[in-house]
Amino acid sequence: MAVDQVHRFFFSGFSYQCRLVQCPAPSTEPIVVIGGAFQNMYSYRRLEGPWAQTAPVISVELPGSGNADQLPATYGFDFLADALTDLLDRLGLDRVNLFAVSYGVPVAYRLAQRDPGRLARLALLGAASVYPPEGLAGLRAMVDALASGDADGYARRSVETLMAPADRTVRNRAAVTRVLARDMAAITGPDFERHLASTRRVMDWPGLPDGGVSGIPTLCFTGEHDTLTRPDLGREAAATIDGSFFTLIRDTDHLPALERRHEVGELLLRWFTDQPLDDLDFLTPLEQPTRPLPAGVA
Known part of the structure; x- marks a missing residue:
């Protein structure tokens, strides 16, 4: 090992x-x-x-x-x-x-x-x-809960922000929700400031x-x-x-x-390791997005 x-x-x-x-x-x-x-x-x-x-x-x-x-x-x-x-x-x-x-x-x-x-x-x-407005609103709610010392509220807001709504099909949703909520509610001491700074860094990006x-x-x-x-x-x-x-x-x-x-x-x-990906059934079809040309460029 x-x-x-x-x-x-x-x-x-x-x-x-x-x-x-x-x-x-x-x-x-x-x-x-x-x-x-x-x-x-x-x-x-x-x-x-x-x-x-x-x-x-x-x-x-x-x-x-x-x-x-x-x-x-x-x-x-x-x-x-x-x-x-x-x-x-x-x-x-x-x-x-x-x-x-x-x-x-x-x-x-x-x-x-x-x-x-x-x-x-x-x-x-x-x-x-960029981060979308609704995502930034979720991050703001997380920061507000954490800054107020509401660990349970922070955990709840984290689940709401990071996970999809209940009407979407998500594998292992119940288990992941439990783990995420548990971990976020359990932060103490220095972790408060670390989480606050990291989230604010994302919000300011x-x-x-x-x-x-x-x-x-x-x-x-x-x-x-x-x-x-x-x-x-x-x-x-x-x-x-x-x-x-x-x-x-x-x-x-x-x-x-x-x-x-x-x-x-x-x-x-x-x-x-340069192996093919197109036979992986858990993926949507591979795309190659391209940047739009600047105005006036043919």
């Missing part, structure tokens, strides 16, 4: 850390994982077994996440992209596969813009060009930066019933990445890695 190695570093006065699972005989570039706003470097452990048979897996807690140092909301995603670059440099990783989830997407996108040669392949779960991304094979995907990073906004995000693919995980919402974890694990394993 592979042994976890935890590395802790400092960047611009803030600590951060990662968990490294070695692979004795890698067949693809190392896989780096950046989780969502309320996740840590163990959140994808149940998915990573097959990945670790093909490459080293590095799960990251950037400043403001997990047990890394608190990061005020005034520090944006560009700072986190700088911290991620620092991590890759410290580990001597010249070229990696990068998987980013929701909150991690702006970090990965900025790195891809700045240093595309660093990324062999990119996978973005829960990407959006202006959307994907101009310029797009090119030169990196990229897969963008989310749940077909995602109401936070809606499929139409995911397509818009994918359209800013030259040659990217876009698809949806059937019967899921913003949390497909919880609702259909085996399927998400298989999808990413195939993507990072």
